[in-house]
Amino acid sequence: MAERREQRARRHDMAAGHPGVRARQREQTRARLLAESRRLFAARGYAAVGLAEIVESAEVTKGALYHHFGGKAELFRAVLEEVQREVGERVAAAAEQQSDPWEQLAAGCQAFLTATTEPDLQRIMLIDGPAVLGWNEWRAMDEAASARHLTEALAVLVEAEVIPAQPVAPLARLLSGAMNEAALWLASSTDPEDLAHTRAALDRMLRALRQG
Amino acid sequence: MAERREQRARRHDMAAGHPGVRARQREQTRARLLAESRRLFAARGYAAVGLAEIVESAEVTKGALYHHFGGKAELFRAVLEEVQREVGERVAAAAEQQSDPWEQLAAGCQAFLTATTEPDLQRIMLIDGPAVLGWNEWRAMDEAASARHLTEALAVLVEAEVIPAQPVAPLARLLSGAMNEAALWLASSTDPEDLAHTRAALDRMLRALRQG
DNA sequence: CGTATTCGCATACCAGTGGTATGTCAACGA
DNA sequence: TCGTTGACATACCACTGGTATGCGAATACG
Numbered sequence: 001m002a003e004r005r006e007q008r009a010r011r012h013d014m015a016a017g018h019p020g021v022r023a024r025q026r027e028q029t030r031a032r033l034l035a036e037s038r039r040l041f042a043a044r045g046y047a048a049v050g051l052a053e054i055v056e057s058a059e060v061t062k063g064a065l066y067h068h069f070g071g072k073a074e075l076f077r078a079v080l081e082e083v084q085r086e087v088g089e090r091v092a093a094a095a096e097q098q099s100d101p102w103e104q105l106a107a108g109c110q111a112f113l114t115a116t117t118e119p120d121l122q123r124i125m126l127i128d129g130p131a132v133l134g135w136n137e138w139r140a141m142d143e144a145a146s147a148r149h150l151t152e153a154l155a156v157l158v159e160a161e162v163i164p165a166q167p168v169a170p171l172a173r174l175l176s177g178a179m180n181e182a183a184l185w186l187a188s189s190t191d192p193e194d195l196a197h198t199r200a201a202l203d204r205m206l207r208a209l210r211q212g
Numbered sequence: 213m214a215e216r217r218e219q220r221a222r223r224h225d226m227a228a229g230h231p232g233v234r235a236r237q238r239e240q241t242r243a244r245l246l247a248e249s250r251r252l253f254a255a256r257g258y259a260a261v262g263l264a265e266i267v268e269s270a271e272v273t274k275g276a277l278y279h280h281f282g283g284k285a286e287l288f289r290a291v292l293e294e295v296q297r298e299v300g301e302r303v304a305a306a307a308e309q310q311s312d313p314w315e316q317l318a319a320g321c322q323a324f325l326t327a328t329t330e331p332d333l334q335r336i337m338l339i340d341g342p343a344v345l346g347w348n349e350w351r352a353m354d355e356a357a358s359a360r361h362l363t364e365a366l367a368v369l370v371e372a373e374v375i376p377a378q379p380v381a382p383l384a385r386l387l388s389g390a391m392n393e394a395a396l397w398l399a400s401s402t403d404p405e406d407l408a409h410t411r412a413a414l415d416r417m418l419r420a421l422r423q424g
Numbered sequence: 425c426g427t428a429t430t431c432g433c434a435t436a437c438c439a440g441t442g443g444t445a446t447g448t449c450a451a452c453g454a
Numbered sequence: 455t456c457g458t459t460g461a462c463a464t465a466c467c468a469c470t471g472g473t474a475t476g477c478g479a480a481t482a483c484g
Contacts, residue, residue: 022431022480029432047259047343050470062472063434072471122347131259131343135334136400170410173397174390174417181389182382188348198382205386208420234451234460241462262441274443275463284442 030068032058038079042120046076046128076124076132077141083124084145087115091146095153102162105153106206109179110199112146116183117195126180147176163209171209178205242280244270250291254332258288258340288336288344289353295336296357299327303358307365314374317365318418321391322411324358328395329407338392359388375421383421390417 036057040049051072055062069075094111095104116122130138143151154168182198189195248269252261263284267274281287306323307316328334342350355363366380394410401407 020480025480026432045343045346051472052470061434064432066472067431067433127342127347130339130396131257134257135339135396139397139400166413166416167406167409170394170397170406170413173394174410174413177393177396178386178390181392182385184342184347184389185351185382185385188351194379194382197379198386201378201382201386204378205417205420208417208423211420211423232451237451238461263443264441273463276461278443279460279462 029058029060029064033060033065033068033075034078034082037075038082038124041076041079041128042123045123046072046132073132076128080124080129080133080138080141081145083121084141087112087121087125088145088149090115091149095149101153101156101160102210105150105157106203108149108153109175109202109206112150113179113183113186113199113202116180117186119187122184122187126184142176147172150176157209175205178202238280241270241272241276245272245277245280245287246290246294249287250294250336253288253291253340254335257335258284258344285344288340292336292341292345292350292353293357295333296353299324299333299337300357300361302327303361307361313365313368313372314422317362317369318415320361320365321387321414321418324362325391325395325398325411325414328392329398331399334396334399338396354388359384362388369421387417390414 033054037049037054040054040057051062051065054075055065058064065075069078091108091111095108098104098107116125129141133141151168151172154163154172157163158165158168179202182202186195186198245266249261249266252266252269263274263277266287267277270276277287281290303320303323307320310316310319328337341353345353363380363384366375366384369375370377370380391414394414398407398410
């Protein structure tokens with residue numbers, strides 16, 4: 001119908017380059033779906049956002065969505081991957097600015113706390129992530145994106161005997177969980193001093209690791 | 213139809229006492245809905261369980277469910293309240309067996325870790341809870357049921373100068389998050405030694421609080 | 425250059441879901 | 455005894471994620 005011609009026309013207008021109009025259009029559609037669903041999921045949560053609203057915001061149809069993603073959950077997974085990659089990069093960047101392994105750990109943890117305190121990331125990364133994909137899968141993605149840095153940093157410090165010899169996996173999980181929950185708490189906190197207090201408490205927890 | 217008479221008959225059969233047949237039947241229906249939905253939510257998660265399955269397992273109808281609860285989310289909230297109350301009681305019981313405030317904290321934390329390592333509690337308490345009700349509401353319920361014990365224990369220790377003076381709220385959140393995530397990790401762990409390692413690491417974290 | 429093919433969607437449709445409005449019968453109060 | 459009410463049961467609805475199919479422009483091919 002007229003509706004269809006309208007959609008087709010719009011798509012045709014926007015990409016006039018010769019080499020790979022198809023590929024370019026494809027990437028753009030995918031990017032718009034990712035961006036809009038990320039925005040909506042972050043704002044109102046996975047369950048409260050319908051596919052209809054997503055495709056409307058992205059100005060495509062459900063057909064496009066299901067052409068690019070396996071379904072609602074897979075779309076969410078793609079969004080989560082993107083978010084976690086960003087956070088992981090921020091953590092890694094902060095750590096790399098330090099040369100001393102111990103300072104790398106401290107800086108990385110503080111950077112993680114800063115990043116995950118942003119409400120838009122929280123709902124996707126910390127709330128809906130485990131519920132939608134299941135904890136095991138969420139954990140695997142988290143490990144691949146950012147918790148890996150934590151585990152590695154701890155392993156280096158144990159190797160260098162800065163931290164007493166002990167399995168690093170449980171330690172990494174304890175610390176990761178502590179930071180996750182603290183970030184969620186901070187986001188709903190009213191007292192602006194809570195951030196400083198939490199940073200201080202986290203720092204004390206980390207420094208305590210050096211003494212057996 | 214016949215179906216209806218069947219349901220009515222069953223209900224009539226089971227409660228023959230004179231005083232308050234109504235009230236008793238009411239409680240029983242409510243209890244069955246709670247028990248079955250808890251079982252199903254724990255096994256497969258909130259989103260994967262439909263009301264149809266719940267009422268079928270409980271041998272009632274959706275009418276009964278909506279008579280007792282405001283909807284699916286409120287039913288879940290009631291289940292979560294029950295679960296958290298049980299965990300809170302276990303934590304409190306473990307703490308009360310110790311007389312020394314410090315030992316109370318340690319025992320309470322270890323009991324919490326033991327309790328929340330049970331997979332059936334995890335999905336409801338730690339995964340679906342925040343996602344279904346929102347983190348703020350989940351947090352309020354958690355605080356009322358068990359995190360309160362943690363906050364109080366820390367406050368006592370700060371007051372007694374066993375722990376350096378500092379705000380207890382951030383500390384409680386860090387520790388609570390650490391235990392939550394550790395419990396989730398343990399549930400999906402294969403190495404049986406992980407439990408002991410995690411307990412040891414948690415204990416070290418707690419003991420480290422005593423040194424500034 | 426024509427044209428067959430494939431790719432990237434758009435449309436139409438469906439089964440199942442949470443939620444609601446209404447009906448109904450047994451227990452209770454008077 | 456009898457009207458009232460409480461505790462459901464039934465029937466129905468709007469909507470949601472998911473699927474099957476259709477179609478037209480870009481590309482591969484002779």
